[in-house]
Amino acid sequence: MKFCSKCGHKVTLKAVEDDHRQRFVCDNCETIHYQNPNIVTGALPIWEDKVLLCKRGIPPREGYWNVPGGYMENGESVEEGAIREVYEETLSKIVLTGLHMVYSIPRINQVYMHFLADLQALDFQITPESTEIRLFTEEEIPWDDIAFPSSKFTLKRYFEDRKKGIRKVHLGRFDW
Ligand SMILES: [Zn+2]
Structure with missing residues (x-):
């Protein structure tokens, strides 16, 4: 995943509080994009x-x-x-x-x-x-x-x- 599906800005894979793995987070709107099977x-x-x-x-x-x-x-x-x-x-x-x-x-x-x-x-x-x-x-x-x-x-x-x-x-x- 490269861009936020909400606002179109770049996303970055990073640690999220209280989560056991890194997630894609929007650099702009800070939406956390969870990906599941x-x-x-x-x-x-x-x-x-x-x-x-x-x-x-x-x-x-x-x-x-x-x-x-x-x-x-x-x-x-x-x-x-x-x-x-x-x-x-x-x-x-x-x-x-x-x-x-x-x-x-x-x-x-x-x-x-x-x-x-x-x-x-x-x-x-x-x-x-x-x-x-x-x-x-x-x-x-x-x-x-x-x-x-x-x-x-x-x-x-x-x-x-x-x-x-x-x-x-x-x-x-x-x-x-
Ligand atoms: Zn966004």
Whole structure:
């Protein structure tokens, strides 16, 4: 961060009273600009023994397969965000059946939250964000062409749990 979003003047990273870390503070209006992680919310739509993935039509990782999801918007819950993102990327309707994983990526300040969901109909279409959408059985998953470690984590844990006949929330984290 370089400039104050309130007044446009330069900001300086410095110590703030009673705070455990340095913050960007405006040289002019003295506003303290707190920066916090972004939440990426999404869902794995399930139809019988298959899961719905979409091929990314936009960077980053364009051309790779992904669990539908995206940045949460202000004014919505993570559940509403997951349903919205799945619809925006696949034009499919889902019903969430539970939280599946929470996955931190401290280095880029992101937290992923993925739900499991029932696909309501075999009704999905490509969108500006997805160049291809299809259902995969476990054997068909293109493991080498999955867009992000978070999506691979969600898929691996889902198929493991299904074999064991259990449902639980998985915590993950990625560092590199
Ligand atoms: Zn300012």
